[in-house]
Amino acid sequence: MNGRFTLNIFVALVAAFLVFPILAIVPVAFSAQSFIRLPPESWSLRWWGAFFQDASWKLTLVTSLKIATLTTCVSVLAGTAAAFGISRCSPRSRTLLTGLFLGPVMVPTIVLAVAMYSMGRATGMVGTITALVIAHTMLALPFVILNVAVSLDSLDQRFILAASGLGAGSVRIFRTVTFPLVSPGIVGGGIFAFVTSFDEVVLSIFLSGPNVKTLPVRIWEEIRLEYTPVVAVGATLMLLLALIAATMNRISKNK
Amino acid sequence: MKITSHRFLTTALLSPAILILAVSFLVPLGRLVLISFSSPKGLFYAYSQLFEDEIFATVFLNTTTIAIVVTLLAVVIAYPVAFALTKVSKGWHAILLACVLLPLWISVLVRTFAWMVLLERNGPVNTLLVSSGILEKPISLLFNHASVGIGMLHVLLPYAVLPMYAALVQIEPNLLRASEGLGASRTTTFLKVLLPLSLKGIATAATFTFLLSLGFFVTPALLGGASSLTLSMLIDSFVSDRLNWPLASAASVILLVAALLVVAISKRFIALTSFARVHQ
Numbered sequence: 001m002n003g004r005f006t007l008n009i010f011v012a013l014v015a016a017f018l019v020f021p022i023l024a025i026v027p028v029a030f031s032a033q034s035f036i037r038l039p040p041e042s043w044s045l046r047w048w049g050a051f052f053q054d055a056s057w058k059l060t061l062v063t064s065l066k067i068a069t070l071t072t073c074v075s076v077l078a079g080t081a082a083a084f085g086i087s088r089c090s091p092r093s094r095t096l097l098t099g100l101f102l103g104p105v106m107v108p109t110i111v112l113a114v115a116m117y118s119m120g121r122a123t124g125m126v127g128t129i130t131a132l133v134i135a136h137t138m139l140a141l142p143f144v145i146l147n148v149a150v151s152l153d154s155l156d157q158r159f160i161l162a163a164s165g166l167g168a169g170s171v172r173i174f175r176t177v178t179f180p181l182v183s184p185g186i187v188g189g190g191i192f193a194f195v196t197s198f199d200e201v202v203l204s205i206f207l208s209g210p211n212v213k214t215l216p217v218r219i220w221e222e223i224r225l226e227y228t229p230v231v232a233v234g235a236t237l238m239l240l241l242a243l244i245a246a247t248m249n250r251i252s253k254n255k
Numbered sequence: 256m257k258i259t260s261h262r263f264l265t266t267a268l269l270s271p272a273i274l275i276l277a278v279s280f281l282v283p284l285g286r287l288v289l290i291s292f293s294s295p296k297g298l299f300y301a302y303s304q305l306f307e308d309e310i311f312a313t314v315f316l317n318t319t320t321i322a323i324v325v326t327l328l329a330v331v332i333a334y335p336v337a338f339a340l341t342k343v344s345k346g347w348h349a350i351l352l353a354c355v356l357l358p359l360w361i362s363v364l365v366r367t368f369a370w371m372v373l374l375e376r377n378g379p380v381n382t383l384l385v386s387s388g389i390l391e392k393p394i395s396l397l398f399n400h401a402s403v404g405i406g407m408l409h410v411l412l413p414y415a416v417l418p419m420y421a422a423l424v425q426i427e428p429n430l431l432r433a434s435e436g437l438g439a440s441r442t443t444t445f446l447k448v449l450l451p452l453s454l455k456g457i458a459t460a461a462t463f464t465f466l467l468s469l470g471f472f473v474t475p476a477l478l479g480g481a482s483s484l485t486l487s488m489l490i491d492s493f494v495s496d497r498l499n500w501p502l503a504s505a506a507s508v509i510l511l512v513a514a515l516l517v518v519a520i521s522k523r524f525i526a527l528t529s530f531a532r533v534h535q
Contacts, residue, residue, distance in 0.1 A: 003441060011339040014332060015354040018412060022361055024369045024379075038372050038379050078271040085268030088261070101272065104280055106518050108470025110487035111507045114494055115283035118290065118504070138279035141272060199362035202472050206494075216364050223368060223477060232372075235365045246360040 025239065028232035036229055051233040057218065061237065064198055064215040067129060071136040071197035076190045078137070079144030080182075086145070087152050101145050104138050109202040112138070117206040127209015135207055136197035143196065144189035151185030187252045195245045199238070284511075291504035301505035311489070311506070318486040321400070321475075322468040325407045329464045330457060332408070333415035337456070338449075340420045355416045363410055367474045370406045371397065374478075398480035406474040411467060415460040422456025423449075455524060462521040469514055486510050 024038055029047060031040030051057045086097050104112060116135055120126040155178065163173045201216045208217045219234045294300035305311045340351055358366065373380050374396040381393040396402060426449065434444040472487040479485070486506065493503035 007335055007339060011336050011351065014336050014412070015351055018358050018409065019354050021369050021373055021409065022358065022366055024372045025365065028372055036372060036375075037377055074275070078275055081268040082272035085265050085272075088265045088268070097269070100276065103276070106466065106514060107280075107284070108487065108510055108514050110470055110472050110490050111284075111287070111511050111514075112280070114490060114503055114507050115287040116279065117494065118500065119283040119286055122286075134275065134279045137275055141275065145272070195360055199360075199364075201362065201364045216362060219364060219368070220473070223371070231368065235368050238362050238365050242360040242362065242365075243357075246357060 022239065025232045025235045028229050029236040031229045031232075034228060036227060036232065040229075047229040047233045050230050051237075054230075057230070057234065060213050060215045060218040060234075063129075063212060067132050067136060067214060068194045068197040070129070070133045071140055072190050072194045074133060075137045075140040075144050075193040076186060079141050079189060079193075080148050080186055082141075083145045083148035083152055086149060102142050105142050113203045113206040116203060120207055126207055127212050129212055131207045132204060132212065132214065135203040136200055137193075139200065139203070140193035140196040143192045144186075147189035147192070148182055148185045151182040155181050184252060188249060191245050191249045191252070195242060198241060287504045288508055290500055291508045292501075293504075294501040301501035302509075304502060305505055305509070314484050314486055314489045315509075317484060318469060321403065321407070321483070321485065322465050325404055325411060325468050326461050326465045328404070328408055329411045329415040330419075330461050333412055333460060334419055334453075334457070336412075336416050337419035337423050340416075341423045341426075355413050358409070359413050363473050366409060367406050367477050370402065370409065370478060374402055374405075397478060398483075400479075400483050403475045403479040403483045406478045407468055407471055410471075410474060411464045414463040414467060418459035418463065419453060419456040422453045422459075426452045458521065459525045462517060462525060466514055466517050469517070470510065 027039055028036055030043050030045065031037070032042040032044035032046060033040055082097075082101065086094055089097065112135075116131070117126065120131050125131040159177050159181070160173055163177050168176070199216065200214075201220060204214045204217045205220060208214060215234055215238065219231055219238075222228075222231045222234075291301055292298045294304075336351070336355065340348060340355075343351060372378060375381070376393050376395055376397075378396075380396060381390070384390040385393055430448055430452075431444060434448045435441075439447065470487055471485060472491065475483055475485045476488050476491075479488075487510070490503055490506045490510065493499050493506060497503075
């Protein structure tokens with residue numbers, strides 16, 4: 001009984017360690033002081049004003065949202081198609097393709113970043129939206145493919161046989177049976193792709209330019225330069241978006 | 256006729272993803288390897304420069320040491336959490352699982368910034384330590400090995416919990432009851448039943464955390480001091496400060512080979528797809 005109690009206390013402490021520290025940034029965003037201190041001595045919305053009145057901060061938020069949306073579209077389209085393609089392959093090529101598509105997950109991000117930065121410099125792509133979308137798509141693609149592949153694997157083949165037996169053609173089967181049944185996997189992959197792009201820092205640091213800069217890159221720069229509570233406003237916005245995405249993912253899974 | 260059109264559709268479905276992977280991953284990595292051999296002073300000049308450099312040796316050792324320590328801590332701390340997930344009631348299970356999964360959604364940058372706020376000289380952790388009498392006056396908790404370790408552990412723990420939970424949840428509960436019913440002590444049951452049956456999960460968790468910690472960049476760069484330089488920070492300085500591409504590429508290739516070595520060794524006992532499945 002005693003051992004059980006110790007275990008519960010330990011696990012509760014670890015859970016608290018995982019969740020509570022993240023919330024530390026929120027009160028800082030509502031500080032009235034000009035420096036970062038927790039807890040703030042007095043409260044205000046001045047740093048929220050500073051964030052939204054500063055065109056350059058606002059632009060990074062818009063850029064991040066734009067890049068995340070484009071990344072989601074590209075990786076969902078290419079990833080879903082690839083998952084269907086893989087399911088039509090022989091087991092041997094399946095293993096090979098899965099290994100290939102998982103490649104970016106296994107390579108350290110800094111290596112990917114330096115490789116893409118060097119390539120981007122050679123082709124004049126550094127500091128373009130296209131370069132960032134391609135880089136983020138590379139990171140998001142494995143998760144979309146796996147998500148869709150899992151729904152495809154669990155698809156009951158008898159539904160397709162039934163539809164075919166009832167006289168439906170292959171296009172109609174795809175539209176009315178296969179697609180609706182794998183769509184939760186596609187939605188889950190899409191949400192994850194959006195967050196992967198919106199959260200990404202390392203590749204973005206290397207591929208951003210003066211005109212195209214994502215919110216995390218601006219936060220990263222500002223932490224090392226000014227370190228004022230406006231950083232906490234940016235971080236709180238990122239936290240908020242991540243929580244919305246996690247909730248949406250939860251809802252889509254429960255449906 | 257039928258077979259060719261089947262092949263054609265499969266190729267058409269796969270080609271967009273393969274094209275993206277080619278321009279973003281395969282070609283850039285291939286170029287990086289070539290650049291690492293492109294020093295004007297000879298094919299292997301960049302590599303020999305690195306191997307003779309004392310700083311590189313120190314940083315490499317530093318990175319591996321941090322990775323090993325953080326991996327060990329993560330596995331030891333995460334195991335009881337994974338075990339608890341298989342034991343608690345349904346309601347607590349949902350809450351605990353949410354605590355483990357939620358951090359995965361939040362950017363490493365945001366989480367690292369939170370630790371900067373918490374650990375600074377006038378921050379809440381120092382205040383707590385002083386007011387409880389553990390410390391006489393606030394000390395610098397940031398920019399050392401410990402702050403890097405805490406920040407990394409915070410990011411890596413979920414990656415350690417999930418594979419071990421996946422392994423533990425498959426263990427037949429009757430085996431544990433049988434062991435206890437036959438008079439084995441808790442320790443014996445753990446050592447002779449639970450531990451051997453969850454070894455695969457432990458191996459997967461250790462591989463994840465070790466692989467990820469080898470390439471950590473943001474956390475050590477913000478929470479670490481000059482003494483906790485990691486390989487990724489060194490590569491960044493080769494590119495950004497010294498503009499030495501052969502050197503940066505050679506160091507990247509070494510990090511890449513180290514990562515692939517870890518994957519190759521672990522592939523013998525864990526499934527490749529579990530690397531990414533953890534996110535679901």
